[in-house]
Amino acid sequence: xxxxxxxxxxxxxxxxxxxxxxxxxxxxxxxxxxxxxxxxxxxxxxxxxxxxxxxxxxxxxxxxxxxxxxxxxxxxxxxxxxxxxxxxxxxxxxxxxxxxxxxxxxxxxxxxxxxxxxxxxxxxxxxxxxxxxxxxxxxxxxxxxxxxxxxxxxxxxxxxxxxxxxxxxxxxxxxxxxxxxxxxxxxxxxxxx
Numbered sequence: 295x296x297x298x299x300x301x302x303x304x305x306x307x308x309x310x311x312x313x314x315x316x317x318x319x320x321x322x323x324x325x326x327x328x329x330x331x332x333x334x335x336x337x338x339x340x341x342x343x344x345x346x347x348x349x350x351x352x353x354x355x356x357x358x359x360x361x362x363x364x365x366x367x368x369x370x371x372x373x374x375x376x377x378x379x380x381x382x383x384x385x386x387x388x389x390x391x392x393x394x395x396x397x398x399x400x401x402x403x404x405x406x407x408x409x410x411x412x413x414x415x416x417x418x419x420x421x422x423x424x425x426x427x428x429x430x431x432x433x434x435x436x437x438x439x440x441x442x443x444x445x446x447x448x449x450x451x452x453x454x455x456x457x458x459x460x461x462x463x464x465x466x467x468x469x470x471x472x473x474x475x476x477x478x479x480x481x482x483x484x485x486x487x
Contacts, residue, residue, distance in 0.1 A: 328403060331410040336375035339364060343372055347382065347401035355397050373399055380405045411486075418482045425475040428468050435463035 332344045342362050347353055359369040376382035384399045435449040436442070441458035443466070454463045 327410040328406040331406045331413060332376070332381060334413055335379040335381055335409065336372050339368070340372045340376060343369060344376070344381070344401050344406075347399055348403070351400045352385070352398040353400075355399060358399065370397075373397070376401075379409065381409065414482065414485060418479065418486065421475060421479055421482060425472065425479060428472050428475060431468070434466045434468055436466040437461055437463055 329341050332340045343358055346358055346361050355369055355373060356366065359366040362369065373382060373384070377384060381402055382399050383402055384397045386395050386397050388395050432446040435444050435446065435454060437456035437459065438461055439459055442456045442463070444452065444463065449463050455461065456463060
């Protein structure tokens with residue numbers, strides 16, 4: 295038996311054939327990045343469906359519905375959303391007995407990773423933009439009841455009064471917000487690298 299080194303100090307036996315190598319790659323655990331991409335594309339119920347699909351290639355929609363205990367129509371809706379985002383592929387087969395068509399689905403892990411990276415880059419750009427806005431502003435004014443947070447120019451137009459409750463707005467020191475956003479950008483850039 296061959297032994298290959300896994301990450302860390304643990305060891306596991308090496309697969310013996312090409313088929314075993316393919317199966318071991320397909321049975322890798324469903325990671326958090328893929329889950330995040332799936333959730334963004336098709337909602338939280340899709341994560342459970344994809345966890346089942348990630349373990350096996352060409353699984354029928356009926357089997358997925360049975361394992362997830364979800365309505366078949368809801369499962370199909372989610373599967374088609376996954377397909378429209380290139381996260382799932384399918385093939386149709388016809389039952390010769392009664393002529394019914396069945397769909398067999400496969401999770402596309404590579405596209406999930408690409409979608410995660412695209413979403414991550416979009417969030418990074420949004421965070422950078424927010425950091426830039428916070429750093430370049432002349433100051434923010436906030437309602438004591440946290441109804442409104444307004445830039446200086448808007449606060450002047452409203453006579454430093456909250457548009458929701460009418461209370462007087464007070465100046466907000468946003469240095470902690472800027473520090474938080476800078477740290478968040480650093481963390482996100484580290485994931486991208």
